[in-house]
Amino acid sequence: MPGELTEKVAIITGGAGGIGRATAERFVAEGARVVIADVDARAGTAFARTLGDHAAFRRTDVADAQQVRQLVDFTADHFGGLHVMCNIAGVSGSLRRFLDDDLRDFQQVMSVDLFGVMTGSRCAALHMVEHGGGVIINVSSAAGIDPGTGMLPYRAAKAGVAHFTRCLAVELGEHGVRANCVAPANIATDINAAFDKAAVTRLQPLPRQGRPDDVAEAVLYLASDRAAQVTGVVLPVDGGMSTGTPQAPAGGRSPRPK
Numbered sequence: 001m002p003g004e005l006t007e008k009v010a011i012i013t014g015g016a017g018g019i020g021r022a023t024a025e026r027f028v029a030e031g032a033r034v035v036i037a038d039v040d041a042r043a044g045t046a047f048a049r050t051l052g053d054h055a056a057f058r059r060t061d062v063a064d065a066q067q068v069r070q071l072v073d074f075t076a077d078h079f080g081g082l083h084v085m086c087n088i089a090g091v092s093g094s095l096r097r098f099l100d101d102d103l104r105d106f107q108q109v110m111s112v113d114l115f116g117v118m119t120g121s122r123c124a125a126l127h128m129v130e131h132g133g134g135v136i137i138n139v140s141s142a143a144g145i146d147p148g149t150g151m152l153p154y155r156a157a158k159a160g161v162a163h164f165t166r167c168l169a170v171e172l173g174e175h176g177v178r179a180n181c182v183a184p185a186n187i188a189t190d191i192n193a194a195f196d197k198a199a200v201t202r203l204q205p206l207p208r209q210g211r212p213d214d215v216a217e218a219v220l221y222l223a224s225d226r227a228a229q230v231t232g233v234v235l236p237v238d239g240g241m242s243t244g245t246p247q248a249p250a251g252g253r254s255p256r257p258k
């Protein structure tokens with residue numbers, strides 16, 4: 001039986017680790033050919049090898065527009081097209097509270113997390129518009145949707161990703177390009193290894209930490225023809241965190257109804 005992404009070619013930035021890696025595995029299992037783009041050449045090359053001739057690695061810093069253009073050209077040459085662009089690469093930056101944060105990493109966080117998504121979307125869209133359409137999926141974050149403390153440059157960048165993606169959907173619909181976002185929270189990857197998992201999980205209605213493949217499933221849906229009429233959405237993959245925190249007024253988890 002053909003997979004959901006048979007005949008499709010995808011770029012997955014940040015594909016050497018975490019959510020990007022799980023997405024690449026899921027896409028290949030559904031028949032896609034994928035280019036894994038990441039600054040971590042060692043992990044990316046080794047991972048691509050495990051996926052056989054359905055995958056290739058291309059070292060790319062998403063903050064460098066020229067490298068991203070070359071990534072799209074490489075993909076079109078290597079696999080004969082580009083149908084799905086997943087802008088997943090990201091960095092978290094300082095976790096400090098605002099008054100303690102000198103904003104030293106503002107430039108880096110914005111360059112990778114917001115400019116990287118914008119330039120990735122643009123380079124892919126230029127190709128897609130000329131070749132009959134495609135799908136763009138960007139990764140925001142619950143931190144970019146709900147206000148909170150700490151990591152303010154990251155929160156601002158991720159809020160930018162969500163708003164930018166919805167604008168992109170409006171810009172590109174007439175060209176047959178869909179653009180959607182996922183907004184994860186509390187997924188077990190390197191980026192949030194320093195967090196207190198149990199404390200963060202208590203903020204969610206669903207009482208388990210998310211896994212990279214939870215996000216990969218959402219990205220697969222948005223990439224597939226099942227989502228053919230879906231554009232401009234920001235889909236939370238957060239155990240319900242953005243809906244509400246299940247704490248009783250006196251603290252602790254609400255008792256379950258008997």
Ligand SMILES: NC(=O)c1ccc[n+]([C@@H]2O[C@H](COP(=O)([O-])OP(=O)(O)OC[C@H]3O[C@@H](n4cnc5c(N)ncnc54)[C@H](O)[C@@H]3O)[C@@H](O)[C@H]2O)c1
Pocket residue numbers: 013014015016017018019020037038039040060061062063088089090091092112139140141142143183184185186187188189190191192
């Ligand atoms: N894990 C979570 O709970 C969570 C929550 C919300 C949003 N996110 C977002 O999900 C995305 C993936 O993160 P993850 O959780 O898999 O973390 P991760 O650290 O495991 O993966 C991030 C990947 O991006 C790559 N990368 C970093 N800078 C890059 C650059 N300049 N160019 C190319 N690649 C670069 C890293 O090498 C790494 O492979 C990020 O955008 C992150 O902000 C994650």
